[in-house]
Amino acid sequence: MEKPLDVKRAILIAGPTASGKSALALELAQRLGGEIVNADSMQVYRDLRVLTARPSPEDEASVPHHLYGMLPGEERCSAGRWARMAVDALRDIEARGRLPIVVGGTGLYFRALIEGFSPIPSVPDEIRFATRDEVAAAGAGAHALLREADPELAAVIRPSDPQRIARGLEVARATGRPLSQWQKEPARPLLRGGLARIVLAPERELLRERCDRRFEAMFEAGALAEAEALAKLGLPDDVPLMKALGLRPLLGYLSGDIELSAAIREGQAETRRYAKRQETWFRTQMIAWKRVNTQFSESSYGEIFSFIDDLGLTAS
Numbered sequence: 001m002e003k004p005l006d007v008k009r010a011i012l013i014a015g016p017t018a019s020g021k022s023a024l025a026l027e028l029a030q031r032l033g034g035e036i037v038n039a040d041s042m043q044v045y046r047d048l049r050v051l052t053a054r055p056s057p058e059d060e061a062s063v064p065h066h067l068y069g070m071l072p073g074e075e076r077c078s079a080g081r082w083a084r085m086a087v088d089a090l091r092d093i094e095a096r097g098r099l100p101i102v103v104g105g106t107g108l109y110f111r112a113l114i115e116g117f118s119p120i121p122s123v124p125d126e127i128r129f130a131t132r133d134e135v136a137a138a139g140a141g142a143h144a145l146l147r148e149a150d151p152e153l154a155a156v157i158r159p160s161d162p163q164r165i166a167r168g169l170e171v172a173r174a175t176g177r178p179l180s181q182w183q184k185e186p187a188r189p190l191l192r193g194g195l196a197r198i199v200l201a202p203e204r205e206l207l208r209e210r211c212d213r214r215f216e217a218m219f220e221a222g223a224l225a226e227a228e229a230l231a232k233l234g235l236p237d238d239v240p241l242m243k244a245l246g247l248r249p250l251l252g253y254l255s256g257d258i259e260l261s262a263a264i265r266e267g268q269a270e271t272r273r274y275a276k277r278q279e280t281w282f283r284t285q286m287i288a289w290k291r292v293n294t295q296f297s298e299s300s301y302g303e304i305f306s307f308i309d310d311l312g313l314t315a316s
Contacts, residue, residue: 005087007094007193009313013103014039014110014286015200016278017053017245017271018210020296024200025103026059027301032314035064035093037086039104039113044082045241047073047230051223052244053214066093073233073241080120083112087190099313107281114195116187123174131170135162136238145169150178163238196308199282202295207279210295211271215246219264224250245270 011028015021025036038044042052046069054068066089071077086102086109093100102113111117135142143159149172157164171179202210215223227250235242242248246267253263282289290307294300308314 004189004192005091007090007100007191007195009194009196010090010094010100010102010191011196011198011308011313012039012110012114012289013101013198013200014107014282014289015105016202016207016275016282017105018207018214018275018295019105019200019202021103021105021200022053022055022059024198024296024301024304025101026055026063027296028304028308029063029099029101031305032099032308033097034099034101035066037089037093037100037102038065038067039082039086039102039106039109041077041079041082041104041106041109041240042244043068043104044071044077045069045073045075046071047233047241048226048244048247050218050221051226051246051250053218064093064098073230073235074239076240079106079108079112080117082109083116083190086113090191105278107278107285111285113191114189114197116189118183118185118187120171120179120182121175123170127174128166128170131173132166132238135166135169136236142166142169149173150180152180153178194311194313196311196313197286197289198304198307199286199289199291200296201279201282201291201293203293204276204279206295207275208272211275212268215264215268215271218246219267224254227251228254245274 090100147154249263249266252258
């Protein structure tokens with residue numbers, strides 16, 4: 001059994017897109033001698049810096065940043081894979097006497113890190129690739145394959161979700177045991193110790209406005225050129241990076257399917273819908289976390305710093 005990393009101190013910051021969590025992480029890192037670890041499922045990829053709202057090169061140069069832009073777009077980064085990379089980063093940061101600060105909007109990443117997942121064995125590449133090709137070729141019929149291999153899992157997965165269908169099939173084929181049975185095994189957390197857990201929760205209307213402004217700023221900063229460059233790579237539609245917020249509307253404009261103004265509006269709408277889903281997830285799944293009911297700004301720093309200080313995590 002993999003032994004959890006027991007840290008002396010670390011700060012975890014979650015929040016919906018456009019809530020100011022990256023700015024908070026940077027502020028804390030600069031003031032407390034910290035290093036930042038990415039917990040956003042899109043920002044691990046190198047191809048879409050602007051469209052995934054990765055920290056700027058200037059911010060990344062001001063304090064050490066880890067797990068940003070480190071995978072090619074064709075790869076798949078599961079929550080379990082990310083959590084193991086994050087543990088390695090946190091272990092290295094703490095060994096150098098620095099404060100690890102984990103920040104992002106992917107709730108499953110945080111869950112994998114501090115609650116853990118069931119100990120599902122890794123799937124050999126040849127089985128994974130063959131299964132995903134089979135699912136793609138089967139189309140709507142792939143769900144029937146899953147019903148045969150793992151009826152319990154098939155009952156909770158939509159026929160329109162090929163990625164989860166393929167995952168269920170590949171695990172059953174690689175291990176000889178249904179994924180639904182593996183998921184019943186006790187979870188094993190990867191991180192414990194002195195953890196400050198913070199969720200930013202701005203008022204919804206403010207968040208909607210910030211989402212709209214953020215997408216406009218992304219467009220002005222070169223998001224369309226990023227989308228065009230990504231399209232030239234010819235990535236499969238089902239790889240995670242192709243689900244980046246606002247990417248599909250921009251690709252639609254580039255292919256002549258919609259007007260530019262409509263693409264921008266749809267990109268904004270996608271961002272708002274995703275932020276709402278994130279906010280709901282954090283509210284219901286992170287009940288024990290410190291909830292800061294505002295977007296991060298200088299005025300909210302005092303409340304956040306006091307919370308961290310009360311836990312005894314501001315001094316090394």
